Amino acid sequence: MSADPFSRRQVLTGAAATAFAVPALAGDAATARATEPGPSPVPAAGGGPSYELRCGFMETTFDGRRVRLRAYNAQVPGPMLTVRPGETLRVRLANELPRYDSRGWNGNHNVPHRLDATNLHVHGMDVRPHLFEPLGTSDPAAPMIAVGPGETLDYAFEVPADHPPGLYWYHPHHHGSTAVQAVSGMAGPIIVRGVIDEVPEIKAALEIALVVQDIGLFPSETVPGLWCYEPQQNAMWQTFGGNVTRYDPKTGKAEPTNLKGGFTTGDYALRYFLLNGQPFFKETHNPDPKGAQSPVPTQLPPQRIRIRPGEVVRFRMLNGNSDNLMPIVVDGHQMHLIALDGVNFAEVRTIPVHADGEGAGQVLLAPANRAEFLIRGSSTPGIYRIRQLAQAEQFLLSAEKTICEIEVTGTPVVMKLPTRLPPPTRNYPLIRPAEIKAIRTIQFGGNFPGVVNPVVGIDFLINNMQYQDPAIPTVVNLGDAEEWHLVVEGPHHGGTEGHPFHIHVVSFEVISLNGVLQPPGTFQDTIWVAAKTTAVIRMRFKQWIGKSVFHCHILPHEDTGMMQNFLIVDQMAAHRH
Numbered sequence: 001m002s003a004d005p006f007s008r009r010q011v012l013t014g015a016a017a018t019a020f021a022v023p024a025l026a027g028d029a030a031t032a033r034a035t036e037p038g039p040s041p042v043p044a045a046g047g048g049p050s051y052e053l054r055c056g057f058m059e060t061t062f063d064g065r066r067v068r069l070r071a072y073n074a075q076v077p078g079p080m081l082t083v084r085p086g087e088t089l090r091v092r093l094a095n096e097l098p099r100y101d102s103r104g105w106n107g108n109h110n111v112p113h114r115l116d117a118t119n120l121h122v123h124g125m126d127v128r129p130h131l132f133e134p135l136g137t138s139d140p141a142a143p144m145i146a147v148g149p150g151e152t153l154d155y156a157f158e159v160p161a162d163h164p165p166g167l168y169w170y171h172p173h174h175h176g177s178t179a180v181q182a183v184s185g186m187a188g189p190i191i192v193r194g195v196i197d198e199v200p201e202i203k204a205a206l207e208i209a210l211v212v213q214d215i216g217l218f219p220s221e222t223v224p225g226l227w228c229y230e231p232q233q234n235a236m237w238q239t240f241g242g243n244v245t246r247y248d249p250k251t252g253k254a255e256p257t258n259l260k261g262g263f264t265t266g267d268y269a270l271r272y273f274l275l276n277g278q279p280f281f282k283e284t285h286n287p288d289p290k291g292a293q294s295p296v297p298t299q300l301p302p303q304r305i306r307i308r309p310g311e312v313v314r315f316r317m318l319n320g321n322s323d324n325l326m327p328i329v330v331d332g333h334q335m336h337l338i339a340l341d342g343v344n345f346a347e348v349r350t351i352p353v354h355a356d357g358e359g360a361g362q363v364l365l366a367p368a369n370r371a372e373f374l375i376r377g378s379s380t381p382g383i384y385r386i387r388q389l390a391q392a393e394q395f396l397l398s399a400e401k402t403i404c405e406i407e408v409t410g411t412p413v414v415m416k417l418p419t420r421l422p423p424p425t426r427n428y429p430l431i432r433p434a435e436i437k438a439i440r441t442i443q444f445g446g447n448f449p450g451v452v453n454p455v456v457g458i459d460f461l462i463n464n465m466q467y468q469d470p471a472i473p474t475v476v477n478l479g480d481a482e483e484w485h486l487v488v489e490g491p492h493h494g495g496t497e498g499h500p501f502h503i504h505v506v507s508f509e510v511i512s513l514n515g516v517l518q519p520p521g522t523f524q525d526t527i528w529v530a531a532k533t534t535a536v537i538r539m540r541f542k543q544w545i546g547k548s549v550f551h552c553h554i555l556p557h558e559d560t561g562m563m564q565n566f567l568i569v570d571q572m573a574a575h576r577h
Contacts, residue, residue, distance in 0.1 A: 048087030048159070053078060055118055055172075055186055056096035059226075062272050062279045063300060067217060068228040069185035070097065076277045077211045077320065078188025081170065085194050086161040091170075093120050094152045104233040106249075110466050110561040111455045112263045113176040113233065119145040120155055121173035121504070122190060123368060124342050124525040126164075126426065127157045129505055129546035129568075131173055136546045140472045140567060146174055160543060164424040164507075164523075165194025166342030167209075167316040167370040175467065175563070179555035180263070183216040183322040184229045191316070196344050201418040205314040205374060206307060210386070211276050212403065214321040216268035218261025227270060231263045234455055239266030239396075240292045242285055247455045254457055265458055265556040267295050267396055273321070275303055281401045297399035302385075304405040309412035311377040319365035322555040324398055325498065325528060327361030327389040328371065329354040330406070332382075335362040336374040336417055343507055343523035344372070344421050361389050366500035366528035368553040374417060377408045384408065393498045393530055394554075427523050430509060431538045437480040443487040444499040444529065444552060444562065456560045460552065466561035467551075474550075474566035476541050483511070486527070486535040499557065501535070502526040503550040505568065508539035526553050541568050 058071045072078030083089040100116035121131065128135065132142040135155070147153045168190040172181040189211055197203060218237070220226040231237075234246050235257065244262040245254035261269065273281040280302050283295035307313055319326050329335075335351040338344050340363075351362040363371045378384065383405050390400040447459040452466055459466065465473065476482060486501045502525060510522045514533040529535045551563030 048089055049081070049083055050090040050092075051079070051081055052092045052094060053120070054094045054096050055181075057098065058185075062215070063282060065270075066226050067215070068220070068226055068230075069215065070181050071185045072188055076185040076274065077213060078170070078186065080188065080209070081190045083159055083190070083192055085159055085163040085165065085192065087159050089122070089157040089159055091120060091155045091157070092152055093118070093147055093155065095147045095149055097149050099149050102233050106455065108453070108455065109175055109469055110453050110559075111176070111234065112180065112231070112559055114146065114174070115177045115180050115231075116149045117146040117174050117177055118172045118181060118186075119147055119153070119174045120170060122157055122168060122170050124168040124370070124507070125157065125190070125192070126160060126506060126543070128544050129548040130155060130157070131504070131549060132547045136544070138546050138567065138569065140547065141470045142547055144175055144469060159192065160426065162426040163192055163194075164343040164426055165192045165196050166339050166344060167191060167318060167372055168342050169318055169320060169370070171320070175469070176559060179322055179559040180229055180231065182555055183214060185213070185215060187213060187320045189316075189318060192342065195422045196338070199418050199421065201312065201416045202314060202338070202374070204415060205312040207314045207316070208305060209276065210315055210317040210403065212317070212319055212321060212326070213274045214324055215272045215274060216264065216322070217270040217272070218268065221260055229261065229268075231261055232259060235259050235262035236455075236457055237262040237264040237266070237268070239264065239285075240289055242287055242292070247457070252454070263456070263556075265456065265560060267292070271295070273324070273401060275403055278303060280403055283399075293395060294397045299402055302402045302404045304383075304407050306407045306409060307377045308410040309377045309379050309381060309408055310415055311413050312415040312417060313375045313377070315373050315375065317365065317371045317373070319367055319369050321367050323367060323394070323396075325367070325391055325393055325500075326365040327359060327391055328363050328365055328386070329361045329389060330375055330386050331384040332378055332380075333375045333384060336376075337363060337371065338374060338418075338421060339372040340522065341370050341507065341524040341526060343424050343427060346423050346521050347420050348374070348418055349519070359389060359391065364528060366526055366553065367555070368500060368502055368526040369524070369528075375406070376415065376417060377406075379412070381408050395497050424523070426542070427507065427509070427521075430520060431481045431540060435481045436483045436538065437477070438482045439485065440474065440482065441485045441487060442501065442550070443489065444501075445489070446562075453561060458560070460557040460560050460562035462551075462562055462564050465564065467563040469565075472547070472565050472567045474564065476566060476568050478541055478545055478568055478570045478572075481538060481540045483536065483538045484508075486529045486537065488529050488531050488533060496531065498528055498530040499562070500526050500528050500553040501550065502553040503539070504548040505544055506539045506541060508537040511536040511538055544568060545570050
């Protein structure tokens with residue numbers, strides 16, 4: 001099965017065309033680029049699509065630099081997968097990565113290790129737990145799936161008949177190698193197609209995927225002129241020193257090395273930001289120790305989308321960055337928001353034209369968030385930008401970035417916008433306070449320098465705990481509704497920056513952000529919790545049982561300990577037996 005080509009016309013021009021472009025606007029054939037070939041089909045019974053994802057190294061050029069990435073099917077982002085509610089999505093994961101030397105690893109799962117082992121997470125989808133083996137296991141001691149070099153694993157994701165149609169994504173989730181693999185290219189979009197796609201005004205719209213990823217790089221230790229992210233075991237990049245160290249348990253200190261790169265929880269020697277596989281922005285390490293948290297920014301030529309005045313465009317935008325909060329604006333246009341994290345609203349939410357000085361933008365996308373929105377081409381022809389506003393809510397300052405441009409040109413057209421949307425029935429009726437069976441507090445914190453993780457040199461904790469593979473701190477009951485309070489306190493609790501909370505298996509309704517009530521029916525699977533704030537969410541554990549996880553979706557934080565297991569149990573079934 002090939003990657004799903006969009007059925008409506010689309011074109012990007014400029015630095016390069018998108019990997020997902022299909023036939024261009026009239027007269028723009030020279031600027032169009034064909035849809036990339038999809039993944040190879042996997043022989044399987046009917047009932048849904050089948051794909052093969054092969055992960056391995058690939059080389060390409062960014063901004064004149066030779067780079068080596070990790071990728072699915074030798075493309076970044078990975079091929080688009082599509083499925084419909086009620087189908088089974090089958091994926092064969094084939095690991096073609098080279099072997100990695102982890103002989104120096106001390107056995108602590110919160111130290112990056114086994115960079116050649118992988119698995120697959122279909123992020124945001126309401127499907128059976130699939131991180132631990134065997135798939136869907138309820139064994140608290142079940143190990144995490146690790147597909148080694150030369151191995152394959154077949155996944156079968158049963159998509160519920162009432163699954164919300166929208167934008168989701170896939171990426172690796174093997175603890176210890178997630179961050180390195182994802183920030184070197186291993187991620188791709190999933191579209192669940194369904195009833196919202198048949199809304200006449202949406203069906204008529206131009207449809208464009210905007211997949212944003214960051215790529216972290218260091219000079220190769222062995223190949224001159226090559227940039228890659230291939231840290232040796234226990235090698236740690238120091239943002240403040242601009243050097244690489246290794247922890248020596250004999251001295252209790254991080255000892256200097258001559259290495260050029262190492263695992264990082266901060267910046268990189270070089271980092272690119274990609275839109276549909278092409279760089280639009282880069283950062284380099286700031287050698288001034290006083291400015292170490294402010295990477296040196298450079299805007300690169302952006303891609304350009306051409307639309308007519310009055311034409312309606314449907315954007316599906318993924319923040320697939322490993323670590324970058326994105327306040328998004330579309331200059332000069334209202335944003336007609338229809339969905340967050342794959343779950344559409346009951347009605348279109350129209351966000352006014354952005355006014356300078358408003359730092360939150362029109363929509364805020366934490367790492368892993370998705371937004372689906374409509375834009376109607378301005379009556380005033382011209383070039384407008386889709387931007388990420390500058391933000392200072394994280395360890396690293398994030399400069400303003402032009403992600404792409406919209407050129408409004410040509411003969412005006414008249415197209416309508418929808419108002420009401422088909423309700424996502426899986427998420428309704430909304431949870432009433434009287435239904436809540438438990439209220440839990442999830443607190444993000446840490447220590448610097450590291451106390452429990454001296455090899456990494458910093459501790460990332462949830463409820464004052466590092467991740468423990470066999471531990472189950474949280475047990476929930478199938479069918480129950482719960483309210484969780486997500487907390488990032490001040491620096492005295494390690495709350496020096498915000499954290500994006502993500503939970504597997506279910507979506508949650510956002511009730512309030514730092515005491516401010518949110519519009520009913522705002523469903524997400526990932527939410528930004530700013531420093532010194534609390535987010536309140538509610539969720540129902542509706543269908544699946546088994547062992548799963550929740551965590552910070554800043555991937556270097558997750559990989560070094562900011563994650564916990566939880567177990568969904570069928571209490572009624574236990575009573576029946």
